[in-house]
Amino acid sequence: MNNNKIAHRTILLLALLSLGFILVSCYPGETLTPADSDVVATFFDKEADFSTKLTYAIRDSVTRIDEDGNPVFEVGQYDQQAINRIKANLDQAGFNEVGNPAVADVIVITFANKSTWASGGCYSWWYSWYYPYYGWCYPVYYTYQTGSLLIVMLDAKATEQKDALWVAAINGILEDTSAGISTRINNSINQAFTQSPYLGEGK
Amino acid sequence: MKIIKINFWQMFTVLAMVLLMIGSGYSQREKWYGALTYSVSIPSGDTKTFTDEISWRGVGLDYRYLIDRQYSIGLFFGWNVFYQRTDKTTEIGNGAITGTSDRYINAFPIMANIHYYFGERKSIRPYIGLNAGGYYMLQRFELGVAAWQEDQWQWGIAPEAGVVVPVERGFGIMLNGKYNYAFTGESVFGTDINNSYWQINAGVVWEP
Numbered sequence: 167m168n169n170n171k172i173a174h175r176t177i178l179l180l181a182l183l184s185l186g187f188i189l190v191s192c193y194p195g196e197t198l199t200p201a202d203s204d205v206v207a208t209f210f211d212k213e214a215d216f217s218t219k220l221t222y223a224i225r226d227s228v229t230r231i232d233e234d235g236n237p238v239f240e241v242g243q244y245d246q247q248a249i250n251r252i253k254a255n256l257d258q259a260g261f262n263e264v265g266n267p268a269v270a271d272v273i274v275i276t277f278a279n280k281s282t283w284a285s286g287g288c289y290s291w292w293y294s295w296y297y298p299y300y301g302w303c304y305p306v307y308y309t310y311q312t313g314s315l316l317i318v319m320l321d322a323k324a325t326e327q328k329d330a331l332w333v334a335a336i337n338g339i340l341e342d343t344s345a346g347i348s349t350r351i352n353n354s355i356n357q358a359f360t361q362s363p364y365l366g367e368g369k
Numbered sequence: 370m371k372i373i374k375i376n377f378w379q380m381f382t383v384l385a386m387v388l389l390m391i392g393s394g395y396s397q398r399e400k401w402y403g404a405l406t407y408s409v410s411i412p413s414g415d416t417k418t419f420t421d422e423i424s425w426r427g428v429g430l431d432y433r434y435l436i437d438r439q440y441s442i443g444l445f446f447g448w449n450v451f452y453q454r455t456d457k458t459t460e461i462g463n464g465a466i467t468g469t470s471d472r473y474i475n476a477f478p479i480m481a482n483i484h485y486y487f488g489e490r491k492s493i494r495p496y497i498g499l500n501a502g503g504y505y506m507l508q509r510f511e512l513g514v515a516a517w518q519e520d521q522w523q524w525g526i527a528p529e530a531g532v533v534v535p536v537e538r539g540f541g542i543m544l545n546g547k548y549n550y551a552f553t554g555e556s557v558f559g560t561d562i563n564n565s566y567w568q569i570n571a572g573v574v575w576e577p
Contacts, residue, residue, distance in 0.1 A: 178575060181405055194426070194452050198469075205468035205513035212463050312514055337513055361458050361465040 201350055203312070204338035206357045210364065214321070214331045217367040222261045223270035223322070224253060228315075231279040242278060243344075244351050249276060251352050252317055255359040260369030270322045272331060277316040280340065311340045315351070317358065332365065334358035402441075404431040404543045406572030410449045415554075415562035419451075419508070420472045426450035429570055431482075431543075439486055445500055447478040449566070468512050475507040476564070478549065480527060493534050500527040500547070506564060510557045517557040523564060525551035533574055541574040 228245040230238040252274065253263065264270045319332040336354040340347065359365065408427030412420055427450065433443030451474040458467040484498030503524045510517045531545025547568040556562045 178405060178573060181573060194450065194473075202469040203513050205466065207464065207466045209464035339514065357467050361467055 200339045200342040200346060201353075204336070204350055204354055206354050206361065207335045207337075208332065208358050208362045209335075210332045210362065211329050215367075216331075216364050219271040219321075219331070220260070220262060220368045221264045221270045222256055222272045222274055222319075223264055223267040224249065224256075224274040225276070228276045228278045231277055233279070233281060244348060245278070247348060248278075248315060248351055248355065251355040252276065255355060256365075259359060259366040261365075267322060273320045273322045275318050275320065277314075277318070279314050281312050281314070312337055313340045315354070317355070332362065334362070400435050402433055402435070402574055402576045404433070404572055404574045405429070406431070406543060406545070406570035408447065408449055408568050408570045410451065410549075411567040411569075412451055412565075413567060414565040415556070416451065416474065416564045416566050419510075419556070419562075420453040420474055421455075422451070422453045424449050424451045424566075426452075427568070427570075429478075429572070433482075433484065438490065441484045441486070443482050443484070445478065445480045445482055445502075447476075449476045449478075449568070450474075451476070451566075466512070471509075471511040473507070473509040474564070476549070476566075477505040477507075478525075478527065479503060479505065482529070484529070486533070491535055493532060495532045496530070496545075498529045498531075500529060501525075504549070504551055504564070506551070506554065508557050519555060519557045521555060523551035523554040525549060525553075525564075527568075531570070539576040543570070543572050543574045545570050 226249060228242060228248060230240055230242060232238050256274065257263070261272075267273050315334075315336040317332075317334040317336075318330045321328065321331050334355075336351075336358060338350060338354070342350070406429040408424075408429050410424040410427055412422070412424070427448065429445060429447040431443060431445050433441040435441045451472075453472045454469060455472070456467070456469045458465050478500070480500035480502030482498055482500040484496045486494045486496045488494045503522055506519075506521055506523050508519045527547045527549045529545055529547045531543060533541055533543050535541040547570065549564075549566050549568060551564040554562045554564050
């Protein structure tokens with residue numbers, strides 16, 4: 167092999183290695199902040215006529231549920247803030263609050279719970295040169311807590327059991343500063359109403 | 370959330386070195402040639418719907434056998450990584466979902482090909498060709514703390530046009546464009562899709 171060929175092979179191998187480093191990750195990604203974990207999902211009853219829903223009654227506390235689905239009688243740090251934010255958005259959407267649920271068009275109830283998530287990882291068999299056998303997995307290496315807020319709007323005039331008129335499900339990681347969580351709760355509740363413009367049909 | 374870590378570049382380097390050695394040792398002189406290219410990919414169709422950003426992470430390895438002065442047959446292996454983070458609101462049938470989502474597609478085309486070359490040997494040679502085979506597709510969608518993943522083989526073709534520019538004996542430069550289209554496929558949400566993307570490739574060519 168002459169010198170030129172050796173030089174070319176060297177260039178090729180260097181090029182290969184450079185490309186390898188460019189592609190070092192299958193899953194490139196940016197840093198995730200706790201706020202990036204927030205998800206706001208809203209669902210509505212397609213047969214509901216929101217233009218006739220003008221008044222609401224709201225339970226002035228958040229119903230907390232444990233991981234088994236049982237109610238827990240405790241008050242959370244952000245409960246009152248969440249209720250106030252929901253009220254502000256309902257008022258902005260054109261609803262009027264009434265104290266007596268019997269005369270309201272809709273009833274709004276808020277639930278909250280915490281879940282513990284666990285995450286683990288696996289290496290594929292080819293990850294290691296010196297371990298040419300089957301893949302292997304870590305035990306769980308970190309856990310995190312997520313909080314969910316569920317806002318449910320029920321038809322107060324319903325005469326039989328039926329689906330909720332509107333449900334907003336908000337979920338996010340709780341590992342954050344107190345100010346961070348507070349801001350995220352407000353933003354997420356606002357977003358739930360922003361993406362549900364039909365709620366204001368009775369305005 | 371289970372994270373499967375694939376260190377593919379090690380495997381790729383080994384494969385490339387093996388092909389280089391095979392080419393050097395056993396092939397008939399000037400019958401075989403190889404090409405290593407860097408790829409930039411532009412998603413289209415259903416791929417664009419999922420990840421609407423240009424992919425700057427891509428590599429391709431060609432090995433071609435010249436069956437006469439004008440035609441070659443060969444094999445192509447590639448890897449293209451598509452990624453997008455969005456926080457847009459997605460409308461669903463009876464509602465909407467908002468959140469930061471990370472979307473990934475790792476496409477590994479593995480194809481047989483045939484090419485036709487214009488011009489004469491040792492001159493600048495434009496060519497056209499067709500790759501046929503498929504793609505091993507890793508598709509992943511992350512939203513909040515949840516993730517959906519779909520790994521599958523998708524059959525497809527990739528028409529190609531390019532040029533080989535000789536620099537000196539046994540060494541040159543390749544530029545080409547491809548349109549990748551998968552006939553079959555399923556999204557991470559279980560719906561039928563056809564992944565497709567345009568590609569611009571540039572790299573080096575060598576003869577063993």
